Amino acid sequence: MTAPALARPGFVERAAGVSDSARWLGRLMLAPAVLYIALVVAVPFLMAIGYSFSNVTIGTSTPRFVGLENFRNALQDPAFLKALGNTAIFSLVSQTLVIVLASILAIALQRRFRGKWLVRLLILLPWVAPISLGSIGWLWIFDPVYSVINWTLRHVGILGPDSWPIWLGQPNLAMASIIGVHVWRTMPLATIISLGGLSSIPQDIHDAAEVDGAGFFRHLFVITLPLVLPILLVAVLFGLVFSVTDMIVVYVLTRGGPFDSTQVLASLAFFKSIDGGDLSGGAAVALFLLPVLAVCAVLLLRLARRAEVV
Amino acid sequence: MATVETRALRKEFTGHTAVDGVDLTINEGEFLVLLGPSGCGKTTLLRMIAGLESQTSGDILIGGRVVNDLPPRARKIAMVFQSYALYPHLSVAKNIAFPLKAQGAPRESIAGEVDRAAKMFGIERLLHRKPRQLSGGERQRVALARAMVRHPDVFLLDEPLSNLDAKLRNLARDELKQFQRRLGTTTLYVTHDQVEAMGLGDRIAVMSGGTVRQLGRPQEVYDEPADTFVAGFLGSPPMNLVPVDGVLVGFRPEQLLAPGAPASEGVGPAVPMRFAVERVENLGAGRLLYGTLPDHAPDQKIIVSLAYTVHSSIEAGRTYDFRMHESNLKFFDPGTGRRVPARPLPARRSA
Structure with a gap:
């Protein structure tokens, strides 16, 4: 009898056992991501919810529950209402522009032409470049004295000798400027997503439309766009969530000025709670759009699932 | 109705010649089958006639008119694809109506034409469905209805039966032949299936290596093969x-x-x-x-x-x-x- 069959399994065998069991291997591999999200997203998120119902400030050590008072205060604050409106304008205008431009770009990029790789690289560049770096570049482009835009416009004769727009210093121009930069920044992702959607349409469908006699616009609006629509919507929702929650462009370019004309909810929450020390007030501002974003997120997940099934 | 003619038609892709000087005349109302193994150039030839692929050299004539540089929509052709290529987001009725709308048919006549085509293929009750709710055979009928609805001069069919199961294929083959007879539309049909070719074609053009090896009536091609390729390709088991x-x-x-x-x-x-x-x-x-x-x-x-x-x-x-x-x-x-x-x-x- 030579049967050491009852020997306890060693570490290697046990590890092999874990990797064999799909259930445990799956959990093990998900763990880092779950941990990361829990610590960096979920904990601050829950803290923010807690703060928004309290009177906590940077100085207090004994927070007190105040119910919806922070939200009531926010609604009575003209700065908040202004930021709410700005957020809507900023997000909607920028994402409308993004989706139109990204679709055009994606359709153009689907064709074969010389130097396509270079164009693709250039389009992706704003996405891969650090946003602070890009924004600082834009800061210089919009500079009140050295603005490249003004210089160019004057030399081609569009700007007269008496006009010299201060891009970041005049309320409407400032909003247009941050929208412009945000479009520049988020278009690459939307383009890539649309490109993915476009290439998922079988060539036969395009050929059939061609043979069936569709001209360019019928082909585009009756066949191509409706077929990429689910995927375009994913890009739109991504862009919307990203625009509503992001403050980097505003922070670097205008700090919300002039006269709060470019203040958005995210930047207002930051200035209020971190710079101003009013943690509870800032939290209430930051959480204000949570229901809207939650709806967006649910829609996003549903669309993503539908795109998977099709 | 029209004749289709190719003259010394060539197509070169980088590195290889897909179609190598094909001279072919399809008579008015004729059902011509392009038969050959995969990669023989038959689909490329069909796509060039459709205008989906541009030829490297040579001429294509439809109804006696040189159509070399015309886009597909100007060639008065209709095509049925192997995948059927139905528009997945449009209902069957809208799929069939698409070519009519695209050529600017008067709005009031469209519904009648769609109904007529649907009746012809027995798919009236499917008109409101989406393509994904149809079986393979039903999709094939919708594709055919969409192709014939605007009375094209030429039908181009690219292996339209190959996605059907064997039982359905025999039935569909018979129906297809009857429709073509009834409509009398010049038809060019691509297949690698010799049974389809023998059963459907008024004439068969056997292709290999980008050239037409033999052109003739089915029995002629079967009985009197022009070379060992044709002899070996037709018949099961082969000659x-x-x-x-x-x-x-x-x-x-x-x-x-x-x-x-x-x-x-x-x-x-x-x-x-x-x-x-x-x-x-x-x-x-x-x-x-x-x-x-x-x-x-x-x-x-x-x-x-x-x-x-x-x-x-x-x-x-x-x-x-x-x-x-x-x-x-x-x-x-x-x-x-x-x-x-x-x-x-x-x-x-x-x-």
């Missing part, structure tokens, strides 16, 4: 090709007559030919015999097909006295593969 004295002798598996089988009439006298049977395959509807001709080519395996009606008992391992009508023997040059004139079969080597 037996036996090297005898520096020439390839070809005959169909069903042309070697078993002892006791009645001789065909009007094809001349039958000569005896011994056949050593190595294996018998009973296929229900007939028998396949595998073996050799010991007197002519003892090393060359051949296949003989016996019809259900032949009751002779044949066993593996024995040699029988079969017969063959000499007029059924075809002769090919072993170097070029081309047909050469018939000659008497060389005498038996051994008694």
